[in-house]
Amino acid sequence: QSVLTQPPSASGTPGQRVTISCSGSSSNIGSNTANWYQQLPGTAPKLLIYNYDQRPSGVPDRFSGSKSGTSASLAISGLQSEDEADYYCASWDDSLNGRVFGGGTKLTVL
């Protein structure tokens, strides 16, 4: 059972907009920043979004992040087949004194 809760799966057709949620609490997302990682099949995770809504250099602006209360969200617009991957949210948890990840969301492009 992950400290951060994500839907196990999401899907969309090419060109669509998809949103993935990440629900936490006051000890993690509510008081500490959230990051998002993308893991393409057979590869290592890659930083996608940091500090809730910041994109590292090289990440397309189709990817965006937001925060509301104790939850964070990742939005992908103009969905492409190469976006098919597992997506993880992460934050620091003050109660556990450790980094926590969501359970991951498998995105399928139909």
Add this chain to the structure above:
Amino acid sequence: QVQLVQSGAEVKKPGASVKVSCKASGYTFTSHDINWVRRATGQGLEWMGWMNPISGNTGYAQKFQGRVSMTSNTAISTAYMELNSLTSEDTAVYYCARSMVRGSRTLDRFDPWGQGTLVTVSS
């Protein structure tokens, strides 16, 4: 370019230990902490802990306290993660990842990640 290259796959028997290495290049090794994260088959990412190469200070997830050790050799820019008393539940791909923000766990993020090392625990 900044790169983390990990050691090769390992097969271990239950009760044994494994030591995975992570060689850094393209940046000053001592300027960034190294984290270790694993992913078991069919499971999500699980953070194991962090290590400061300069001070040797570490911070471990509660689940792994007493069973994991994270060290480094600054002369060869390499970090190590050793996990003891292995069981089948430790079968996973283990990743090292560079911390981007020193001094603030709350603002930190990981970039880049190593390619991963598969550790299989089987009798």
